[in-house]
Amino acid sequence: MFRPEDPLILPARPVDPPSPGFPLIASAAPVVVAVAIWMFTGSAFVLLFAVLGPVIAVGSMVDGRRTRRRTRIRADETHRAALAALRVKVEQRRTALVRAAWGRTPSAAGILQDPGGTVHWSARPAAPVLVSLGSGDVTSGLRLEGADPDDEPGIRALAATLTGAPITADLHDGVGIVAAPALGRAMARGLLVQAAAVLPPGPVGLAALPPGHWAWATSLPHAAARSPDRLITVCDSETPAGVPTGSRPLIALGRCLEELPTGCDTIVRAHGPTRAEIVRSPVHPAGLRFRPELVTRDQAAGFAVRLGERARTAGLIGRYGPVPASVTLAELAEADPAAVLPRSPGTAAGSSRPPGLAGVIGIGEQGRVTLDLVAAGPHAVVGGTTGSGKSELLVTWVAAMAAAHPHDAVTFLLIDFKGGAAFRPLVALPHCVGLITDLDGRQAARALASLAAELRHRERAMRAAGARDITELNSAGPRSNPLPRLVIVVDEFATMLTAFPELHALFLDIAARGRSLGVHLILCTQRPNGVVRDALLANCNLRVSLRVNNRADSQAVLGTDAAAALPAAVPGRCLISALEGDPLLCQVATTTEADLRAIVGRCGENRRGAEPNPRRPWLDPLPRRVTRNDLARVETAATTTTTTREPGGPATGVLLGLLDEPEHQRYRVARYDPERDGHLLVVGAGHAGKSTVLASVAAQYSHSGMAAVLAPPPDVESVWDTLAQARACLDAGSREARLVLLDDFDSVYARWGDEHRAAALERLTSLLRDGPAAGLVIVVAVQHLSGALQALPSFCQSRLVLRMPDAGAHVAAGADPALFDAAVPPGGGCWNGARIQLLQPEPGAVRSSPGRGPAAAAGDTAVGHAAAGDTLAGHRSLLVVAASPARTIAALTSARAGEIIDLSANVSAEAGRLRVLADDGAVLVGDTDTWQAHWSLLGLLRPHTAIVFDGCGLADFRAISRRRDLPPPLAPGRCRVWVLRPDGAVVRATLPAPG
Known part of the structure; x- marks a missing residue:
């Protein structure tokens, strides 16, 4: 749809092509060539070719003028076609603008022909009410650009004016009609018909009109309004009925200007049925001529009856009286x-x-x-x-x-x-x-x-x-x-x-x-x-x-x-x-x-004082903090209310928290029973409550004495040793129930080396696979399930998903997408498809403690794990493989009183003498290359002397020990070392810090 301000582009007038000049060079060239050939050959016949130059020049000029004339003809035809197309476009826009103008301001004739399509009663009483005085020429607002202003005056005149457009006036500003009485009333009836079609009856009423010529208007629904906010008033100078006090006449009639009352901003003079002009108007120039809108009395009377029926059908004006426009x-x-x-x-x-x-x-x-x-x-x-x-x-x-x-x-x-x-x-x-x-x-x-x-x-x-x-x-x-x-x-x-x-x-x-x-x-x-x-x-x-x-x-x-x-x-x-x-x-x-x-x-x-508050059809959201008292109240309500009692007998297992079940209008206590629910995978972001739930499970099982609990700290040594201990118990055929809790396993997993990661994951999956048959249940907590850890959910029968950083991670953890909530408080998550808030641990609750049976809890000495205070004092002599011999010697000097020999400084020492010194309690220190140089000495001392690996990697360990198995991982930053004992066991020890 175009806009009136969109310009139309006038085609530029065609410019005549320049006249071709005389081809002097083309004329002279054949003459020069012919003379040169004659001088060379002496043949007079060649001079005939010199005549061709002027002939060709004349022919070229004739052909150029012919081409120029054709080009000008084609350009003129193109220009005329463009002007014709522009004229069609101007006509289309003029027609559309006229049609749109009549759509905004329907004529009285159009309203009489189709009242159902033109009566909308959409105008508010205080808003402007545009009516059509008749049809005439008005400014179009179309713009022509792209050519000289003096070009194409016909198209410019056509585009500047709309023919047959409505000549409008705002009825609220008052319209005065100067004409003979019969002609003026016919024009006023058209204005009143338009006003009745636009203004709604009820809030807009019709002032009392004189009888006789205006009796038909009493059938209009506006005449029945009792307390209107606005009145349509008509002032007829020949049969005056008076204007209501405080009201402004909207339509006034007079045979001359002096008979019109004050307050008419628009005044028109009707000279005949087809000719009227603007005397005064805020929007139209004085003297504008137009064809007035005229309506007969019979047409107006029929319209008033039909409009009254329409108002009664719509319920605007009732058979028993009007309905007020507002009430409180x-x-x-x-x-x-x-x-x-x-x-x-x-x-x-x-x-x-x-x-x-x-x-x-x-x-x-x-x-x-x-x-x-x-x-x-x-x-x-x-x-x-x-x-x-x-x-x-x-x-x-x-x-x-x-x-x-x-x-x-x-x-x-x-x-x-x-x-x-x-x-x-x-x-x-x-x-x-x-x-x-x-x-x-x-x-x-x-x-x-x-x-x-x-x-x-x-x-x-x-x-x-x-x-x-x-x-x-x-x-x-x-x-x-x-x-x-x-x-x-x-x-x-x-x-x-x-x-x-x-x-x-x-x-x-x-x-x-x-x-x-x-x-x-x-x-x-x-x-x-x-x-x-x-x-x-x-x-x-x-x-x-x-x-x-x-x-x-x-x-x-x-x-x-x-x-x-x-x-x-x-x-x-x-x-x-x-x-x-x-x-x-x-x-x-x-x-x-x-x-x-x-x-x-x-x-x-x-209200009576004993009346309770009305029952709500749903419960409040889960509290941010859940205590044992909250769980006790919920379980008490569940046991005393048959409608919320859980099937399956008394509940067993450790308390996890409170479940939200809005579809049942209840809370329910969530429990985790390892024997029933199997392995548990806990997934959650940092500070989401993973450690809290593991501590709660460990404390409840430890206090109940039902099973041995292994809950190592989340470091590379403790978790490895716990997995090794659990695997050893399974290999030994133990059937005693055990619960292993591994916190931040993905963080520990990332800190292991490649070979330790693969071995630990293989050991964990074997425990997840073989543990239930031997009474071993594992609870493992991670922040992310990425890489090789994505296989863990397939081995865990239960899953608790706590707060995740985003919806994608929440879904990847296996939780219901509808339960994702970035604002969930710590301890909030999803359990068995429902929202859960975890139990807040009691003050003083222990992280873990040993249960019954031979298995030890975290913190006790386990297989392959030396006591934290071990400084190698129990070994009389040592063979030390050090990445930095000088640092190792400094550390041993501060802790041992015996002789310490730096092999790298005694390369030429005899093996026999070094063996004697070692047997006497000396400590031999060297790097990997030095020990390989003293391989025979290493072979003599190895069967009865411990070998310490300080700062060595797996390659160094395997090069000296000649073993392919993995030693236990060492925690970084703690001066931890491997000790290969004479019996072949590899344990950890702590090397004292230098000084």
């Missing part, structure tokens, strides 16, 4: 107590107090309008476009029910997927059990999942009381526990289903069973057509529609297209339909904060 909830309380209630079959028509959940929401043609969600429902659908007053309707409806019923009779669950601002004031009501918004999607999903559990809870309550429905349950007396009705109010139902499409089945279930269970739905959406499915709509007998954008939406809610004709200028105007009868017109009351404070105050005065 406080005014309703002071109004006539007579009420109109849309009824379903079986509702008592003469009841003094509406049954169920009656509440006064607005005012209609017969007085106050009362809606009863129980009698006319049990569910309701509310439709309305943006700005029609949907949120105000819902707030008023909830406030009306809260004012008429105590909180032990009805509660409200408010769901607002527009941010929650509209429903926020309703939270102060004691009836409100929660506000769900789209600002916290996780909390919204959790609360909505609890609704299915709420239905099951109500079914169990009725089954226990032997009641068929909630009415029978609540009337059973003290033998039963009454249940309040739950009203679920959803604003922007379509948006909620887009965010949670799985909820459609849940709302279908509520719609089908809600009547007997006392659960009612009020579903509000902008576009009911196609959003609220037929299966759900069939159970929504109460229909309320504010203004909608098209007839299909009105048909979907009401079964008629009347809601599409409701005025946009009156928010809160709606039509209400129950099972039978015509739609009822209602102006919904507005609810202020003062109204809500008054309702809350009355509820506080009427």
Whole structure:
């Protein structure tokens, strides 16, 4: 679609090509060549060729002029075609601009021919009201660029003016018509027809008109308005009826300028049926001539009748009187107590107090309008476009029910997927059990999942009381526990289903069973057509529609297209339909904060001190800190309530924490039983609670004395030794139950060398594979599952996923993507598909302690692990393979009193003498190359002397020991060394620091 300011480009005029000059060189060249050949050959015949030069030159000039003429002809044809195309484009734009102008300001003739397509009542009373005085020439606003301003004056004149466009005026500024009486009234009738088609009846009324020529106007729906915000006034100088006090005439007639009243910003003079001119206008130049809009009295009278019928069909002007444009909830309380209630079959028509959940929401043609969600429902659908007053309707409806019923009779669950601002004031009501918004999607999903559990809870309550429905349950007396009705109010139902499409089945279930269970739905959406499915709509007998954008939406809610004709200028105007009868017109009351404070105050005065708070249909989120007292309370509730008792007998295993099960409206204690649940893999980011859960499991098992617990510190030596010890027990055929806890295994794994990593992972997987048959269970905690560690989940029967850095890592750890929460507190995670908060360890709880049996806990001496305080003092003589002999000698000198010999400084020493010294308790120190040079001495001393490897790698160890097996890994930075004992065992020891 083009914009008027988009320029049109005029084609440039063609420029004549330059005339070709005389080809002097081309003429002289043949002459020169012919003379040269004659002089060389002497043949006079050659001179004939000299004549060709002038002939060719003349021919070239003739051909150039012919080509130039053809080029000019083609350029002229192209220019004419471009001008023709531009003219077509200008005509198209002029036509489109004229059509758009008439679309914005329909002519009186167009309104009379098609009132259904041109009457929208969309203008607000205070907004400008443009009407068409007639048709004429106006400035188009089109721009032509790209050529000399003096070029193509015809196209420029064509583009500058729109022919047959509406000559508009703002009716609010007043329009004066100077003409003969009959001609002036015909033109004024056209203006009045246009005003009635644009301005909505009710907020805009029609001032009293003189009888006779203006009697037809009394059929206009605007004439029935009792308290309009704005008046359409007509001042006829021949039959004056007076202008209302304080009102400004919108249409004035006079035979001369002096007869017009003041206040007419636009004045036109009509010279005849086809000729009028502008006398004064804020937008058009004086003297502008146009063809006026004329309407006969019969045409206007027929239009007024049809418009009145349309207003009554749309519910704008009732058969019993008009409906006010606005009303407040406080005014309703002071109004006539007579009420109109849309009824379903079986509702008592003469009841003094509406049954169920009656509440006064607005005012209609017969007085106050009362809606009863129980009698006319049990569910309701509310439709309305943006700005029609949907949120105000819902707030008023909830406030009306809260004012008429105590909180032990009805509660409200408010769901607002527009941010929650509209429903926020309703939270102060004691009836409100929660506000769900789209600002916290996780909390919204959790609360909505609890609704299915709420239905099951109500079914169990009725089954226990032997009641068929909630009415029978609540009337059973003290033998039963009454249940309040739950009203679920959803604003922007379509948006909620887009965010949670799985909820459609849940709302279908509520719609089908809600009547007997006392659960009612009020579903509000902008576009009911196609959003609220037929299966759900069939159970929504109460229909309320504010203004909608098209007839299909009105048909979907009401079964008629009347809601599409409701005025946009009156928010809160709606039509209400129950099972039978015509739609009822209602102006919904507005609810202020003062109204809500008054309702809350009355509820506080009427509440009995012993009344409990209303039951919420879901539990609060898991606490950030879970203690043993919390778990005890949950287990006590589970044992005393049959509806939440866990199957399978008494719970066993260690306490992990608290599980959140919103779909069952309960918390549940999470336990881990190694015999039942197998190996446990704990995955979580740093400070997520991995060490906490391992410490809790170790402490509970250690205190119970049920099994031996091995929980080494997360370092390269302790974890290796623990794996070796567990493997040794399995190889020895031990059947005693053991629990091995490995914390930060991925961190320890990364600090091992390549060969130690491969060996440790092979040993761990063998324990995971063979351990359960021998009573060995492993709990391993990691931060990341990367590389070779990705195979661990396939060996672990249970998995606990704590907080992860991002959703990708959360899913990679095997957790449900829906349970990812970057803001979960430490100790929060996923266990068996549910959200868990881990048990906080008790103060003074030990990290690990030994259980019963021969296996030792972390910190005790294990196979292959020398005591931390061992400084090699127990060895009389030593053979030391050092990466830095000088540093090693300095360390040994400070700790040993015997002789220390540096082999690198005694290369020529005899082997026999060195052997004697070693037998006498000397320490021989050398690097790998030096010892290989003294290989015979090494062979003599090795069978009865320990060999110490200080700072050596695996290659050095294997070169000296001639062994292919792996020595245990050494912790860096602790002066740890390998000691190869004479019996072949490799153990660790601590070398004292130098000095």
